[in-house]
Amino acid sequence: MFLLNAGFTDRQVLAGLLFVSLGCAKATEPTFITPIPQHMAVDEAKAKLGKTLFFDKRLSTDNSISCATCHDLNGAFGADGQQFSSGVNGLQGTRNSPTVFNAVFNFKQFWDGRAHDLVEQARGPVTNPVEMGMATWTEVVRKLADDSQYVEAFQQIYGQGINEDLIVDAIAEYEKQLITPNSPFDQFLNGDESAITAKQKKGYELFKAYGCVSCHQGKNVGGNMFQKMGVLKDINLQSGSLNEDLGRYEVTKNEWDKRVFKVPSLRLAVKTAPYFHDGSVKTIEEAVDIMIEFQLGRTVPKDDRSSIIAFLESLVGEIPEGVL
Amino acid sequence: MKPSILLLIYLSLAIGGAAGIVYYQSTLPDTEQMNNDVSQKLLSIDGLNASVGELALRSRHHIDNNYDNLTRTTALLEQSLVSLEQRYFNPEQLKDPMLLRNFELLNKEIMIQNDLIESFKSHNSVLRNSVRYAPAAGQNLMQIAREAKLIEAEGLYAQVVRELLEYALLGSSLSEEKLKIALPKLAEIETALPEFAQIAHLEFTRHVKTVLDEKALTDQYLSKALLTTSSSKIQGLSQAWNQWIMQQSSQAARLDQWVMAYIAFLLVGLGFIAWKLRSLYLHLDHEVAVQTAEVQKAFDDLKESESKLVQSEKMASLGQMVAGVAHEINTPLGYISSNVDTIRLNMGELDGILQSVDMISQEISQSKPNTKKIGNIVKRMVHVYRSMRQRETLSEIEDLLQDSSYGLSEISDLVSSLKDFSRLDRTSVLDTDLHQGLDATLKICSSLIGQRQVIKTYGQNIPLIECMPAQLNQVFMNIITNSAQATADDGVIEIITRATDQGVEIEFSDNGSGMSESTIKQIFDPFFTTKEVGEGTGLGMSISYKIIKSHGGDIEVNSLLNQGTQVTVKLPLKQSQASLSVIK
């Protein structure tokens, strides 16, 4: 802004910055991916309450589903392995459940980014008819208020009675803890050359070389921007169903937002099949192929793909102790 | 005006004023803290906004290789605006439409800017990928063309790569034109290429196209984002805010002035009231002193007048007694003295007869009595005697002497009653015969009692009781007097005495006018009287009550209006030490 105020034209600015950027590029290795922190600062009491709520099936209308049903923390790395999750009464949604792990690092929530943060996200599924199916939040509050332990806990922690805002706040607080630090690649980034295999190192180089890193960057290896499905090749040419969902367009109704989705984090990609917004792609290999073809306008040999997948495996970190 | 009213007005003004100020202040925001907070937030928004531009440029030129910082900054910017809106810029908090509009404009602008940034990020990633890949792909194709001896193609690839780089890195519009001209040429040479290279060629072409498209879009989005008026909107908001704050401050300052004026007013009022109160206090002090003196005097007067009244009651009963006794004594005394005079007069006539007798005896005693003379004397003597007999002088003398003798005994009785009544010879507590006192009292009251029938039903074997007889007689007289005054001339007064376990009971009853309930309740109250002003002190029964109580006894009054009254006096046989001291 100060530059603009100084009366420079954008062109002059761009040229100046280009010079600077070239100088910098030479000096250091560019940081595409950064490690995720070891801990997230949370209110332990709220998180503990959130954890109880996360696993509480009473949040659904027929007491059959909890948050953890679709975001299975134990076996499925925060997702459920299904293309579409089953909600109450066997109803199904239209998008694949993403993992809840590392969701805190996503700049927006949901595939179309309609929620700004975890709190906003947590409000959604409870009253979604095909998910937990509660009629209203009032109903939820009434149900939880029957449990004197909840009443007591909320009173103790928040100093007030149960309400919607407090429930989602507690759940979001718990979800902040659901991160996977100490992945081999993070350790590599932190200077441990031996933390990853040579193949994985090669895979990382290929990841950069093929241009994956253009979008899948940052500490979450994605999750900080939107991108269109099929930027270099028309997604209609894809044999599957990836062209059917208009994505962010449904939220913004901007023409240019058609088939735009949040770029997902790849940290647990190898653990959370199936892939893409509609879960239509079963394997990681297929997913890599589709990405390189439609997003990067390239083809990838099997060796390279294998290396890239090996790299993706090095992104899987540890679940911190005591959060499950 | 009374200070109390003044104080009331002052207090209501003070409270009203304070309430008004508090209310007015409550409508005013806490401008200082608010200003600090908002200014700080606006400053940080300004900073974040600048950072967004800077970070976007860094991303555009690959200084930053991930969007984390940019994303975090845009998110922070949004969050700052959201919190600013929640804290201050919402219609519930802020009534200033100008300021709200300014904020809304900024908010919209930032939203647009962030959308542009998001678009920029997407396109920038694609552009970056193509810009990185296209030269490598071009070089690979140059190599293939060279090997295939396709000089023209090699040259075209080289030109395209060069122009592409120049365009991508320097944004030369000339390069852009050249690239656009080169693209159809690239399509022409495709067929000349060996088959294995055709896919690579297509990929290259696609990336070159992508660079052409995406660079334009990326730069377009970025420049749009950078050229959004968010900065000026922030400035506008800041200005509007400062203006508003100044307005608020002036309002606050005005309020401060009002508060100062109000406090000054309160102080002046308070001072005035303090001064008033002080003078009032001084006045009151004086008043109180005067009043105290007056009350003291009134009290002293009352005590004096009470003792005077008690004295006057004594005097009144004494006077009544004297009046009665005087009448009782003067009546016999009147006829006795009159009788004596009459008798003396009559004796004069008798004296004539006696002189005649003497003259006759003298004549007879002479040697030669003059019978004629004697005859005349006798004749005259007989005449006088007959005349006396005719006027019943002798029987009259007899009667008058008898009456006089009766009168003298009356007087003698009265005098002894008087002695019995006042018992001046007995000033100490004595064993006393109540009947004697009652009789004496009745005697003394006899003129008052007049024709009223007195029925005395004295009990047998009534013991002597320890008392001050004069005091008890005063009580008896009081009760009997009241009875006599309450009854008609032919009324009946009954006195019954009886011995009880505790002592003696004396019951006085009459068939007089009686008393109402309220009168009975007040009968022992000092100064209570049903008599005309000046006729009674109203102390009689009160004193009677005191006397009986001091004797350790009791006095009860039962009465029915127009039926009669019954007064019962109960007296113990012996006096306690305490009673003795009181009585004396």
Add this chain to the structure above:
Amino acid sequence: MPTLADTVVTQPRPQVLLVDDEPRILRSLRAALKRDYDITTASNGRDAQKIIKANANLSVIISDERMPGLLGHELLAWSKQHRPQVTRILMTGYSDLQAIQNSINEAEVFKYITKPWNIGELKAVIDDGIIHENTHHQFLDSDRPEPTNECLLAIMNRVNSNDGIYHKVAKSLAKKTVMADDIGAVFNVLERHSNVGVLFVDDDRVDADTVNTVTLIHEKYPSVVIIVATSAADGNSAIKLLNSGQIFRYLVKPLTATRLLPMLQAAIKQYEEKAAKQAHIKQAYSDDTGDSLIKAYWQKVMKLWH
């Protein structure tokens, strides 16, 4: 030659009614008075009223105050209404102020006799009363001009606190009023104004001095009707004022104009009646030029000699 006894028997004697509830009193008085007067007795007020009604020639009533039924002053007040010419004398054993006041103001008694009485004095009072009623000769003020109907009111105010009331009353009466504030001034007024008919004495300290003054005025100016008002009411002085000053009214303060006015009107009327009577008597004297007296005297002498 007529005997003394004969004379006594034949003399026409004034009729005297004695009223007392005590028979011994009646017996004693009868014995004492029967030589000089015709005595009738009654033991209560009712009987007395009957006798008064029946006996037109009654000259004097002597009544006791305290009697069952009608009180003495009540009987006398009644008598004043029915036989105003009968001389009324109250006799009582005790000077009860209320009784005295009533007997002066209501019964307008001639004298007030206290028990025990002196028989000689009693007779003198009875004779005085008879003369007072029959001849009014004491009315003739020796060295004073004749009274006229133009009555003048004199007020001796020794208190000076009721001036307002007196002025008001004087105005209502439409009578000339002279104010005097001491005894000297009163005598002065009486000397100079032959027509002073009513003297109002306002004195809070009714002592021997007042009594003497009133007595003197009465002796010198017997036609003047005297009213005494005082705040220090006292039975004994009231009796003295009546017996020796022949006061018309004895008032106990407080005074009000409404209370005073009828009182003064009655006093004026009294004076005017007396004045009229006196004028009539004087007329009779001048007509007969003393003959009737001489005639009467001669009649008495002849009777004695008979």
